[in-house]
Amino acid sequence: MGSNSRSLLQSFLEVVNTLAKNLQNGTLELVELARGGVSLDDVGYVVRRNAPVLVLWCLFVFVIARMCCGGRGSRKVKTRENYEPGKVYLHQHVPASGLPSLSPFCLKLEMFLRLADIPYENVYKSLGMEPGPKGKIPWIEYNGRAMADSGLIIQFFKEELEIDLNRTLSTTDRAISRAFVKMLEENTYWWGLVYFRWIENFDVIGSLFEVGWFMHNVLLRRAARGLSKTLWAQGIGRHSPEDIYAITEKDIMAVSEFLGEKPFFMGEEPTEADATVYGFMAEILWAAPESSDLYALVTEKCPNVREYCVRMTRRYWQDWEGLADKC
Numbered sequence: 001m002g003s004n005s006r007s008l009l010q011s012f013l014e015v016v017n018t019l020a021k022n023l024q025n026g027t028l029e030l031v032e033l034a035r036g037g038v039s040l041d042d043v044g045y046v047v048r049r050n051a052p053v054l055v056l057w058c059l060f061v062f063v064i065a066r067m068c069c070g071g072r073g074s075r076k077v078k079t080r081e082n083y084e085p086g087k088v089y090l091h092q093h094v095p096a097s098g099l100p101s102l103s104p105f106c107l108k109l110e111m112f113l114r115l116a117d118i119p120y121e122n123v124y125k126s127l128g129m130e131p132g133p134k135g136k137i138p139w140i141e142y143n144g145r146a147m148a149d150s151g152l153i154i155q156f157f158k159e160e161l162e163i164d165l166n167r168t169l170s171t172t173d174r175a176i177s178r179a180f181v182k183m184l185e186e187n188t189y190w191w192g193l194v195y196f197r198w199i200e201n202f203d204v205i206g207s208l209f210e211v212g213w214f215m216h217n218v219l220l221r222r223a224a225r226g227l228s229k230t231l232w233a234q235g236i237g238r239h240s241p242e243d244i245y246a247i248t249e250k251d252i253m254a255v256s257e258f259l260g261e262k263p264f265f266m267g268e269e270p271t272e273a274d275a276t277v278y279g280f281m282a283e284i285l286w287a288a289p290e291s292s293d294l295y296a297l298v299t300e301k302c303p304n305v306r307e308y309c310v311r312m313t314r315r316y317w318q319d320w321e322g323l324a325d326k327c
């Protein structure tokens with residue numbers, strides 16, 4: 001090590017040493033103050049003298065508290081005081097690209113509310129929106145209560161309003177329905193929507209969300225970086241694009257096979273699974289670039305899936321011009 005570098009290192013260590021000593025002395029004085037060992041006349045002086053130390057300690061306590069308690073479970077969300085009893089306030093992202101939502105979970109929940117004929121009102125927020133009690137969308141307000149997670153919300157209405165769209169299904173069909181719903185939400189979602197949209201087609205995501213250059217390259221890019229880490233942790237981020245496409249293809253082919261020529265996913269009547277199947281298939285069909293393999297898969301290899309989306313849209317979304325234009 002040269003003499004210049006050595007003296008630089010020495011000065012750095014001296015600064016660290018002085019800081020550590022100040023922190024220690026300041027902390028001792030503050031402890032003394034807390035124990036009542038300093039007279040009241042001295043309080044102002046001691047606090048002023050050690051203000052930076054006090055701020056550092058507050059920051060430290062805040063960070064530790066966030067690490068221990070933040071981000072887990074439910075967080076308190078302020079709900080409206082003047083609500084219409086029995087009405088659902090559905091919080092989701094603003095509609096874009098002609099779709100009521102770019103989130104398959106939001107589209108699923110809105111479809112469920114339509115299938116179950118539950119009165120609702122959309123509460124739209126744009127990117128960077130206030131997240132719900134679990135930090136995700138969709139979330140709802142209902143009779144002054146905030147609730148999150150599309151599946152738990154559906155379960156809530158089953159009990160609260162005794163609305164069971166699966167009432168006509170046998171136990172075996174309920175099990176099959178559950179398996180398909182979870183395949184789409186926990187598997188297809190990561191491969192066919194998150195990876196496809198945020199990583200493979202990031203260049204066009206700005207036009208999908210209908211945002212300008214700045215939002216695309218700052219906010220969405222930051223979100224994409226976060227999602228890329230999530231995909232790695234989930235496992236999908238470690239596969240080749242070919243493997244990812246093959247997995248998505250198998251899921252969508254399974255949906256197509258099982259749907260066959262039936263009017264609804266489980267048979268002659270709409271059931272809970274239709275909310276998820278529609279929510280996810282409509283997103284893949286109508287939010288994917290038309291030049292993509294995924295779009296070709298739904299339109300060419302699984303035309304019955306496309307016909308299903310069109311059929312459901314005509315029946316349940318007549319008021320939604322953006323969707324009607326796609327049919």
Ligand SMILES: N[C@@H](CCC(=O)N[C@@H](CS)C(=O)NCC(=O)O)C(=O)O
Pocket residue numbers: 102103104105106135136137138148149150151
């Ligand atoms: N299990 C949740 C999943 C909801 C979800 O993943 N929503 C995404 C949008 S499609 C979200 O809010 N992502 C933001 C984040 O993960 O921070 C549900 O069924 O509602």
